[in-house]
Amino acid sequence: MVTSEYSAHHLQVLEGLEAVRKRPGMYIGSTDSRGVMHCLWEIIDNSVDEALGGHGSRIDVILHRDGSVEVRDRARGIPVDIEPRTGLSGVEVVFTKLHAGGKFGGGSYAASGGLHGVGASVVNALSARLDVEVDRAGKTWAMSFHRGEPGVFAGPAPDSTFTPFEKSSELRLAGRAPKGVTGTRIRYWADPQIFTKDATFHLDELEQRARQTAFLIPGLEIVIRDERTDDPVETSFRYDGGISEYVEYLAPDAAVTDTWRLTGTGSFTETVPVLQASGAMVPTELERECHVDIALRWGTGYDTSMRSYVNIIATPKGGTHQQGFEQGLMKVFRSQVEQNARRLKMGPASNGTQKLEKDDILAGMTLVLTVRVPEPQFEGQTKEILGTPAVRQIVSNVVTREFTAKFTSSKRDDKAQTSLLLDKVVSEMKARISARAHKETQRRKNALESSSLPAKLVDCRSADVAQSELFIVEGNSALGTAKDARNSEYQALLPIRGKILNVQKSSVSDMLSNAECASIIQVIGAGSGRTFDLSQARYGKVIIMSDADVDGAHIRTLLLTLFFRYMRPLIEDGRVFAAVPPLHRVIVMNPGSKPNETIYTYSEQELHTLLAKLTKSGKRWQEPVQRYKGLGEMDADQLAETTMDRSGRILRRVRLEDAESAGKVFELLMGNEVAPRREFIVDSSDRLSREAIDA
Template identity: 85%
Template sequence: MTSEYSAHHLQVLEGLEAVRKRPGMYIGSTDSRGLMHCLWEIIDNSVDEALGGFGSRIEIVLHADGSVEVRDRARGIPVDIEPRTGLTGVEVVFTKLHAGGKFGGGSYAASGGLHGVGASVVNALSERLDVEVDRGGKTWAMSFHRGEPGNFAGDSPDAVFTPFEKSSELRVAGRAPRGVTGTRIRYWADRQIFTKDATFHLDELEQRARQTAFLVPGLELVIRDERRVPSGEAPVETSYRYDGGISEFADFLAPDAGVTDTWRLTGTGTFAETVPVLQATGAMIPTEVQRECVVDVALRWGTGYDTVMRSFVNIIATPKGGTHQQGFEAGLMKVLRGQVEQNARRLKVGTDKIEKDDILAGMTVVLTVRLPEPQFEGQTKEVLGTPAVRQIVSNVVSKELTALFASPKRDDKAQTALLLDKVVSEMKARISARAHKETQRRKNALESSSLPAKLVDCRSNDVGDSELFIVEGDSALGTAKLARNSEYQALLPIRGKILNVQKASVSDMLGNAECASIIQVIGSGSGRTFDLDTARYGKIILMSDADVDGAHIRTLLLTLFFRYMRPLIEDGRVFAAVPPLHRVIVVNAGSKANETIYTYSEQELHALLAKLTKAGKRWQEPIQRYKGLGEMDAEQLATTTMDRAGRMLRRVRVSDAESAATVFELLMGNDVAPRKEFIVESSAGLSRERIDA
């Protein structure tokens, strides 16, 4: 750092240098998420062609050497000379930022690509990129090394690379069949840019491919994974194609039985927009143009309470919403509020007003809009910003829904009546819960008469400093009483394996003594009425034995917290204690006191014994192996598991609630077949040495 600051301190990054210097600006991050974003950029270019009616099949191949290839049978990247730069269309697309056919030149009516940086960013962040284009009866080819065109002496990214010196060459690599066009792109991600553990996730790729196949009816996406394929076996290949469109997508996403059928709301709207238009002279002239926005919505209501909403702009997902989602919710609110007011006497709503959450409960919706040159916030395109879309979507939803409620068909009348009943019941449940919450008193341990007798409470009333240990069994409770700090550590014993709440109903859960005790002691309620602010403890620590049964009990407890007290996990208040597995007493020579060392896994124990042997030290035999917390005395339990100075806690987090819900349903749900399939497929990875027998 220097106090001098003048023009010679400024740097100008030319071409693709800016991408390599600040990759996060273009792809979000340099971990697996950024690596996958690069792949989406290439795939979406092919999908944009399919949206325009060119090509009905896209292949994605994950090669064994770490590269990835995308093939399509669309129009192919232009191979003729672009007049302003004097370069071929292929080189312009892959080496020039903000260059492409999606700036309103008429090549695409609606596309996911907007900024003309996708392919060039991928090229800049690739150690090697090869592109082949079939056009005009020929196969044209070009290669790049970290964004620079040239020739490789071999087929691998490590082959000797010779950059073009005077002019670039788009070489003819062969002949293409008459009438066949398309593009093949294969690239190796640059490990100078991406982290070592960045990898292509097959499940995420398949999920995105399935989503795209739903959004573009008739388009087939094929994924072939050639990585880690055993010798003699064919690669795993998966194909996705759906002709039902977003109606089929909504049915696929719906987590519950339907109250209504899947309704399709479609319409269009136009708006004027002033945008800079590139003239033949090269000047950008602000021009008012007419845009058409096509709205297509598939929605249904189910018997459950979860809301599943997916919104898209030109097949690009907008997970953070935007003006199209705002318009959808506004139109929905307008129609349903009006219908509830018209049927107020039958529904017995009085003067109460429904709110957005009442309407969204149990709803599954896929919202898509298509328009030329939409305005997004940033290259990652997570939020739509085009203002006029809000009113267009709101008008389409209002018009189509109003027509459904006015329909004379018997099925439509029955379903709309059921929908109004559901919305009003949600409103009444919300109002009732709020009234109950407002009248509920906060009680501490001394005031409460409903707390379980087996609770061993702490003295402190400081919620932030207090800890509740949920202990497995009365034997461990006796030791834990002596080991705890009674000022801020409370104990609640449970009787072995509690109810599996993933399978049980709410009434069964509340009727279970152990589940009810846990909910009462924490003091924040459960389910939708759970109030994190009224929790009586700052940390909830699950302290079970370090064996298979202990792990099962911990899983059952986590299922209870995940289903009915999820805010505790989301706020980082739930922990799992980590008791040791072994106690090794190292014998010291002479009068020096022996040393006690605890290990937490078989691997750690073997490493310790090897270290002691190498140092010439002895240890007492047999080594104590703890099967349960009750085998420890109070001093050992305090030192290893309860004392803040030396214990280890594992925080339980829910970084992705949707994925976590899927795992809980797989492990603990009613459907046995997927669980059996999971066990069978995972058995190959089981280490027999880990079986405690």
């Protein structure tokens, strides 16, 4: 019979552990088999941290038939002396106090996987029974717990009668330990009140983790013994080659390079609270050292296998160390490809398409990345993502330095392997670009074959999205001229009829039912609003080409309102432009048989300056000076030369520096509230020149 009452003696301790029992998912992720395994990792990792510090070379994990698990090590053993602030033995502090242990402030551990001081106490709180034995100074000490409370069990089973300590706890002397032998043995039974009925220990997962740890700590032997069946199974893991051997084990393909080892260190300072002897936490600036050890190789395949660890704790979701690795890798490889562009037969990179991406470099790579950092910052107790900011730059610097040395090495082997590696990476890049070009061609073909595209669209031939341009032109008269002026290889035309709907004042359904708005959205092909997908856009540039008068400016404003409201990523990516057609055409008459010269100006001020300059030079010009009120007044050659041809045109890129202030301006100028707009017009009227108004 097990009593469920807690004694007043341990009320304070149990208040802390009760939070763990109420919210176990916060500490161990879940209460199924994954949570059971996480508890086991917490206990094993404490022994591994000892081995990482050079204490103990063997860890035994035994899965017993009664559902319990036992972890044994031959390290220093948990301290058994009295901790002065609490008056409890070190064993009881470790197993009953949250955030207690030797891993704060860099005292007992230079680098460890346990950081929060909650591992052992959380496992204790979630166990129906936990027994611990410690060998220290020739003696064996023992203590038992029931759901976190220390006391005495009448028998060996977890449901034996339990008597909690009432006045003071007792770390009992269980026997004598052989001379010079130290270590800890922990056996516990997961609490059925907390965990699901089907929660169990998975041997294959345990062996995988043990193998991984043995690779990460050369010389450490981890023995797994499963006694749950009639025929017990025992497996031992020990690897003296470290992470280089780990990479060879993980690699799925034939090698392109040898297994390379990149090592280095870096230091940084951080301010952390350090526990003082008085019991107060005092912010202290500490000098930290980060050790980086990386093993990697490239193979003939295309799959990437990346494993990253912090103080031998796996970080499957990456973190700052992995970001630093990728940052350094990209920097070195892009530099090397640029330097070897001729040998690698790289085409002109001016259009930005032939640029290495991360996946090109990672293809076929097997990587084991480890860093050792005192008190690293993780995102949550499950420690899946490293958050220490300074590690990123340290890892990046090590990777950059070591890879640069490898690529500039004069050794024959290094030269041959780096040359093969660059060939592989560039080949991967070219394959990606070809696949994307094929996909874009197919996408454009499918889009053009679809009846949803408006018949008035005059499309271009090129399948290269980055090079293609969509001109939105005002009216059919401008469309006729633009058809003859455009380069049909990469310039598409979409005419719109007059002024489109003001979408700032309208509902989404009104916008979508408006023929002109729907045409623009269909032609761009990337959707609208929340579903807008920039990668699906069919054109690299969208250019608004409206007349150089008040109506043209209004149409441009209405179109920009549509883009800002429903296709904002286009503006944010710098892909929306306004064409700048000229306002005037001045024909300067040259004497004799010399042909006349044509000069275009783009503002009244520019025209007056030009005419004054011509007068001063004694040159004459044809009167009257032609003033373009619309694009339809230009012939095709003039429109191409001034507005559409890439070599001579001017484009204004529409930028979005501050989305919030831009939103306020659109609401003010185009929204439903008339009074603020009227005030703005009245207050700003003195800024406008009367000559600028095309009456």
